Amino acid sequence: MKRLFVTTILIYSALFSVAQTSSPNNRKIKNSDIKITNQILPLPIIDMHMHANKADFAGTPLAYCIQRDEWPVSATGTEWLETAMKDTTCKRKIMPQKTDEDVMNKTFAIMKRRNVYGVASGRLVEQWKAASPDRIIPSLLYRSDKNDPSPDSVRKLIQLGKYRVFGEIMAQYKGVAPNDPSLDPYWALLEEMNIPVGIHMGPTPMGAPYMPGWENVRARLHSPLLLEEVLIKYPRLRLYIMHAAWPMIDELLALMWVHPQVYVDISSLVTDFSKTAFKSYLTKIIESGFGNRVMYGSDQMVWPELLDIGIETIEKADYLTAKQKRDILYNNAARFLQLSETEIKRHHGN
Numbered sequence: 522m523k524r525l526f527v528t529t530i531l532i533y534s535a536l537f538s539v540a541q542t543s544s545p546n547n548r549k550i551k552n553s554d555i556k557i558t559n560q561i562l563p564l565p566i567i568d569m570h571m572h573a574n575k576a577d578f579a580g581t582p583l584a585y586c587i588q589r590d591e592w593p594v595s596a597t598g599t600e601w602l603e604t605a606m607k608d609t610t611c612k613r614k615i616m617p618q619k620t621d622e623d624v625m626n627k628t629f630a631i632m633k634r635r636n637v638y639g640v641a642s643g644r645l646v647e648q649w650k651a652a653s654p655d656r657i658i659p660s661l662l663y664r665s666d667k668n669d670p671s672p673d674s675v676r677k678l679i680q681l682g683k684y685r686v687f688g689e690i691m692a693q694y695k696g697v698a699p700n701d702p703s704l705d706p707y708w709a710l711l712e713e714m715n716i717p718v719g720i721h722m723g724p725t726p727m728g729a730p731y732m733p734g735w736e737n738v739r740a741r742l743h744s745p746l747l748l749e750e751v752l753i754k755y756p757r758l759r760l761y762i763m764h765a766a767w768p769m770i771d772e773l774l775a776l777m778w779v780h781p782q783v784y785v786d787i788s789s790l791v792t793d794f795s796k797t798a799f800k801s802y803l804t805k806i807i808e809s810g811f812g813n814r815v816m817y818g819s820d821q822m823v824w825p826e827l828l829d830i831g832i833e834t835i836e837k838a839d840y841l842t843a844k845q846k847r848d849i850l851y852n853n854a855a856r857f858l859q860l861s862e863t864e865i866k867r868h869h870g871n
Contacts, residue, residue, distance in 0.1 A: 562636055562869075562870040563634075563635055563636040564636065564847065564850075564851065564869070565636045565637070565638060565851050565868035565869060566635060566636060566637045566638070566817060566832060566850045566851055567637070567638050567639070567640070567816070567817065567850070567851050567854035567855060567858070568632075568637050568638070568639040568640065568817060568818055568819050568821070568828065569640050569719065569761065569763075569786040569788070569816045569817065569818040569854055570640065570689070570719065570763055570786050570788035570818030570819060570820050571628075571639040571640060571641040571642075571818075571819060571820075571821045572641065572642060572643040572820070572821060572822045573625070573641045573642065573643035573644070573645040573646040573648070573649040573657075574624065574643045574644065574645060574822050574823055575621050575624075575644060575645060576617070576618055576619055576620050576621050576623065576624050576823050578643075578644070578822070578823070582617035582618065582619050582823050583617060584614040584615065584616055584617065585614060585615050585616075585617065585824045585827075586611035586613065586614050587613050587614070587615060587792050587793060587827075587830060588613060588792065588793070588794065588795055588796060588830075589610075589611065589612075589793065589794065589795060590612070590795045591610065592727055593605060593608045593610065593727075595728065598728070598730075598731045599731070601728040601731040601732075602728075602731060602732060605727070605728065615824050615826045615827070615830070616824075616826075617823040617824050618823055618824075618825065621645065624823050624825070625645070625648070625649055625652060627825040628821060628825040628828070629652070629653055629656070630825075631825055631826075631828045631829055632653070632656050632828070633656070635828065635829075635832060636868070637656065637828065637832075638655075638656050638657075638658060638868060639656060639657060639658065639819075639821075640658045640660050640686050640719070640858075641657050641658065641659065641660060642659075642660040642661060642662040642686075642688060642689055643662055646659050646660070646662075647659070647683075655867075658685050658686060658858070659683065659684045659685060659686070660684060660685070660686035660687065660688055660689070660719070661675065661678065661683075661684040661686070661687050661688070662688070662689055662691070663687065663688065663689070663690045663691065663692070663707070664691050664694075664695075665690070665691060665692040665694070665695040665697045665703070665704075666695065672706040672707055672709075672710045675687070675707065675710060676710060676714070679714055679716060684716075685716070685717075685858075686716065686717050686718070686719065686858075687707070687711050687716050687717070687718040687719075688718050688719030688720060688721075688763070689719055689720070689721050689763055690704070690718065690719065690720040690721060691721050692704065692720070692721075693720075693721050693722060693725065693738065693742045693743075694721070694725065694729075694735055694737070694738060695737050696737030696738065696739055696742070697737075698742060698747045699720055699722075699747050699748050699751055700747055700748070700750050700751055704751075708751055708754070708755050708758060709755065711755075711758060711759075712755040712757050712758045715757070715759065716759070717759040717760075717761070717857060717858055717859075718758065718759065718760050718761075719760075719761050719762075719763050719786070720748070720760065720761075720762060720763060721763045721764065722742070722743060722744075722745055722747075722748075722762045722763065722764060722766045723743060723762070723763065723764025723765060723766050723767040723768075723789065723790075724764055724767055724789050724790075724793065725738050743766060743767070743768070743769050744766070744769055744772055745762055745766040745769060745772050745773050745776045745783075746772050746775070746776060748760070748762070748776065748780075748783075749776065749779070749780070752780045752782070752783070756782075758782075759782070759857065759859075760782070760783055760784070761783070761784035761785060761786055761816065761857060762783065762784070762785045762786070763785075763786050763788055763818065763820075764786070764787075764788055764789050764790060764820075765785035765786065765787055765790060765802065765806070765815075766785070767789075767790055767802060768802070770802060770805050770806075773785070773806070774805070774806070774809050774811070777806075777809075777811045777814065778809075783814065784814040784815070784816055784853065784857050785806070785814065785815055785816065786815075786816045786817065786818035787799075787803060787815060787816070787817060787818060787849070788817075788818030788819060788820035788831075789818075789820050790802060790803070791817070791818075791819075791830075791831040791834050791835065792819070792820070792827050792830050792831050792834070796834065799834070800838070800840060803815070804840060807841075807845065812845050812848060812849070813848055813853055814853060814857075815848070815849050815853060816849065816853050816854040816857065817831065817832070817835060817849050817850050817851075817854070818831075819831045819832075832850070835849055835850060836850075851868075855868075
């Protein structure tokens with residue numbers, strides 16, 4: 522995000538505004554645990570949606586409201602900005618990190634403790650990759666503006682091994698649909714090069730078009746059905762929908778039925794909404810038989826604690842089986858990313 526969005530991020534933070542691994546001496550070791558040099562290596566997790574951002578990527582770092590039960594109401598759209606600024610109903614906030622080093626290092630500390638491997642995009646992704654080459658899977662952010670690399674440049678970057686994933690595609694924030702002609706050369710290239718791609722379809726800041734910088738956001742762009750002609754035209758495209766196209770559950774289920782190659786991640790949903798709302802959305806996907814295409818994501822920007830909160834929400838969900846939890850936290854993403862057996866074994870400590 523650019524500094525143009527400072528006020529907007531303030532609102533976003535207001536609205537959407539650890540346990541340590543036990544010592545093997547203090548608990549019974551289970552079959553699912555792996556011993557590494559007298560320590561327990563947790564089963565691996567893949568975070569499909571992380572951001573390698575500067576601490577001030579949107580101005581002064583601000584608190585983040587999570588798991589809201591209710592959202593503010595405004596008399597008119599014109600008054601929304603002021604209404605949101607004055608909102609004091611957030612019950613649980615987490616604090617941001619204030620320096621680039623703290624954002625990265627504290628994120629890495631959680632990743633190491635929980636054995637997380639992250640698909641990360643953003644301005645500092647090369648720095649993060651250099652600092653933790655085994656845990657960061659670099660992804661190329663696409664903002665749908667004049668600063669985006671051309672398809673030819675993307676090809677060269679991929680050939681050089683700079684990126685393994687393309688996304689987050691943030692066209693929704695610019696009012697650009699996924700079937701817009703401007704994206705067509707990228708879809709063609711990504712299919713040709715067999716590169717997995719993630720597109721933002723789902724929650725934007727509440728009331729976004731009434732905020733500076735996001736005037737082009739439209740509710741209709743939540744619809745995953747806008748992807749259908751893209752999927753038909755490029756049938757080998759490996760695509761996942763970030764934020765699981767919330768709240769368009771019926772359209773999402775229809776798309777996943779007709780296009781069995783489409784995956785989703787649950788970033789934002791797992792932390793921003795109430796546990797009841799998240800459970801409702803996730804269980805509809807799973808009960809429809811698509812639990813093998815749901816992947817974990819944190820949408821971590823400058824709030825490393827989001828990783829812990831999201832992972833714990835999945836781990837403690839009594840409505841999920843042990844297999845469903847492992848599929849969401851690792852197995853589905855490993856399959857989608859086409860990780861090698863060597864990578865998977867390394868993630869498990871073998």
